Amino acid sequence: MKKTKWLIGTFIISISMLLAPMAHADFSDVPDDHKFKNYIDHLVELDAIGGYPDGTFRAESNVTRGQAAKILAVALKMPLINPATPTFKDVPKTNGFYTYIETLAAKGIIAGNPDGTFKSQNSLTRAQVAAIIANSFDLAERSYVEFKDVDRNQWYYLNIDKLATSEITVGYPGNLFKPSGIVTRGEIAAFISRGINGYDTSKYEYRNVFLNMSKAQVRVIEGIPSLENEKYLVYNSVKGNPLNAKITYTFFYGELDIMEFDFDLSHIPATEAATEAFFNDIVNKTFKPQFGDVTSNEKYEWMHSDFTKDSLYAFWFTPTGNRIELVLQVKSVEKGPEMILRVVR
Numbered sequence: 001m002k003k004t005k006w007l008i009g010t011f012i013i014s015i016s017m018l019l020a021p022m023a024h025a026d027f028s029d030v031p032d033d034h035k036f037k038n039y040i041d042h043l044v045e046l047d048a049i050g051g052y053p054d055g056t057f058r059a060e061s062n063v064t065r066g067q068a069a070k071i072l073a074v075a076l077k078m079p080l081i082n083p084a085t086p087t088f089k090d091v092p093k094t095n096g097f098y099t100y101i102e103t104l105a106a107k108g109i110i111a112g113n114p115d116g117t118f119k120s121q122n123s124l125t126r127a128q129v130a131a132i133i134a135n136s137f138d139l140a141e142r143s144y145v146e147f148k149d150v151d152r153n154q155w156y157y158l159n160i161d162k163l164a165t166s167e168i169t170v171g172y173p174g175n176l177f178k179p180s181g182i183v184t185r186g187e188i189a190a191f192i193s194r195g196i197n198g199y200d201t202s203k204y205e206y207r208n209v210f211l212n213m214s215k216a217q218v219r220v221i222e223g224i225p226s227l228e229n230e231k232y233l234v235y236n237s238v239k240g241n242p243l244n245a246k247i248t249y250t251f252f253y254g255e256l257d258i259m260e261f262d263f264d265l266s267h268i269p270a271t272e273a274a275t276e277a278f279f280n281d282i283v284n285k286t287f288k289p290q291f292g293d294v295t296s297n298e299k300y301e302w303m304h305s306d307f308t309k310d311s312l313y314a315f316w317f318t319p320t321g322n323r324i325e326l327v328l329q330v331k332s333v334e335k336g337p338e339m340i341l342r343v344v345r
Helices: 008-019 037-045 065-075 098-106 126-136 157-165 185-197 215-222 272-291
Strands: 230-236 242-252 255-264 311-317 323-330 337-344
Touching: 037 185, 065 098, 065 126, 065 185, 126 157, 126 185, 215 242, 215 255, 272 311, 272 323, 272 337
Parallel strands: none
Antiparallel strands: 230 242, 242 255, 255 337, 311 323, 323 337
16 A cells, blocks of 8 residues: 655644744854855754864764764754664664664664674665655655766765755766765754755655554554554744644544644634634645645635634645645634644545
8 A cells, every 4th residue: 555644744843844933053164155054054953963162063073973963864854762672772862863763763864784783883875764764754856966976886876866856966066076074063953954955845745644544653663552542743933832632543544534623722812813823824834835726615714603613724635636624713702713634544
């Protein structure tokens, strides 16, 4: 059966970015006109990368394979795993990057060497980062981009082609990619930030939870006990109030059929103006860029005349046929608004 995926990671990250102030890093060696400035700021805002005690970022410094694993896992907010038995013989549980490497390995994003090692201290090459980014976002589109130094018979050709097709990379002058080149801190920020934001966000899918997954897979990834189908998340709003979300997974014949996110918006004033403004912001800044205009002749409107019984409702169909529903309700003035996001296979 074809595995139909939905941008679950994109919504969560978009929500957190929308409701939290963007952190602009003030590094002495990253001026406003630095070519990686925006990408570095983005990953700093995601707490995925930082600077040095002397106030520098050192964008030209090399990135190791272990460091890259941590940066990516944190940027995509992946639930970390901590298996009792190491996957790679040179990455013991005492390794500072152990949980990040194990998490990415379990998701099929990274792989080791034929001798069973990972070599976390080795510098990351551009060919290797192409594979990691292509796997992280499940890039599939191809356009057979030709770089002079990328032979079609090489193992990394397909991944580099996917990155170029998705405009995550454009290579170097002279139509070169330099697959054996070492990735710098600035470049890893650019690769991951472009993958998250994208030039066309409908192209990117996160390797987290997706429709059609088995119940066992979902529970392992989310760290959910075997008798439960729920997970709780907490984000921060603009004013620092907690934004709580309960995710409920519904399975049909053992496969994930529905994902429902129940967001507590009690910090939003229970007024028609405030709730409608918040809803419109979510629709316009998070969903329209991914899925286009609302699939409804009436767009999104209040469904009843009594405000405390009203619902704001919008829905979309993804290119793969999944239905995405967004509902904001005010059940009572005392409880405040609640927002539900439902993704249906």
